[in-house]
Amino acid sequence: MTVLSTTGTELPVAKDVPENSTTAIRWLATHSSRAWLELVMAHPEQLLIDHAHCERKAASAAIRLMFTYPTDTELSAALSPLAREELEHHELLLGLMSRRGIALRPLDAPPYGARLRTLIRSREPERLLDTLLVAGLIEARSHERMGLLARHLEDRELADLYAALLASEARHFGLYRLLAELRFPRAAVNQRLGELAQGEAAILARLHPKPRMHS
Numbered sequence: 001m002t003v004l005s006t007t008g009t010e011l012p013v014a015k016d017v018p019e020n021s022t023t024a025i026r027w028l029a030t031h032s033s034r035a036w037l038e039l040v041m042a043h044p045e046q047l048l049i050d051h052a053h054c055e056r057k058a059a060s061a062a063i064r065l066m067f068t069y070p071t072d073t074e075l076s077a078a079l080s081p082l083a084r085e086e087l088e089h090h091e092l093l094l095g096l097m098s099r100r101g102i103a104l105r106p107l108d109a110p111p112y113g114a115r116l117r118t119l120i121r122s123r124e125p126e127r128l129l130d131t132l133l134v135a136g137l138i139e140a141r142s143h144e145r146m147g148l149l150a151r152h153l154e155d156r157e158l159a160d161l162y163a164a165l166l167a168s169e170a171r172h173f174g175l176y177r178l179l180a181e182l183r184f185p186r187a188a189v190n191q192r193l194g195e196l197a198q199g200e201a202a203i204l205a206r207l208h209p210k211p212r213m214h215s
């Protein structure tokens with residue numbers, strides 16, 4: 001599916017961005033640790049609840065971008081379907097949790113998101129570039145971690161759920177990166193993506209003690 005922009009060019013939407021669902025996204029500066037995997041696998045109920053919150057937050061982040069740049073037609077055309085897809089993921093989690101009798105309860109968030117936001121520069125147009133790339137890196141990290149869960153969880157239903165989500169999270173990374181490349185020179189995008197990936201890796205270097213998707 002493509003969307004026509006006001007200038008007549010075809011715009012990419014989330015489902016159009018090719019990204020092999022199982023191939024590692026090379027932009028991540030580190031692999032997740034064995035300690036993280038063991039922590040979340042030992043607490044599958046908390047992982048599910050946190051993951052449900054993450055999917056809702058991912059939709060919210062996309063919608064927030066649409067509000068911050070309300071006249072950017074290209075951005076809205078790309079991010080509106082992405083936000084819908086994240087809400088579908090949220091609903092998938094709610095359904096699975098409901099079948100297992102798990103209630104959606106509040107969980108305190110790890111510092112990952114707040115620390116990532118401190119890397120976003122406050123002046124435009126750098127703010128837009130950083131916001132797109134940080135959103136992309138969160139998608140890339142989710143993709144990497146869901147891949148680990150799909151391979152290592154013995155609970156088949158959960159492993160299958162994570163395997164099914166991989167492709168869209170990889171596409172979402174590709175879409176955010178493409179949105180950046182449509183607005184900034186590719187060399188500048190790549191350089192900043194590398195810098196932010198280093199920052200993201202540094203944030204995860206110390207394992208948060210609570211089992212979260214982004215501990």
Ligand SMILES: [Fe+2]
Nearest residue numbers: 055058086089
């Ligand atoms: Fe998602």
Ligand SMILES: [Fe+2]
Nearest residue numbers: 058139169172
């Ligand atoms: Fe996503």
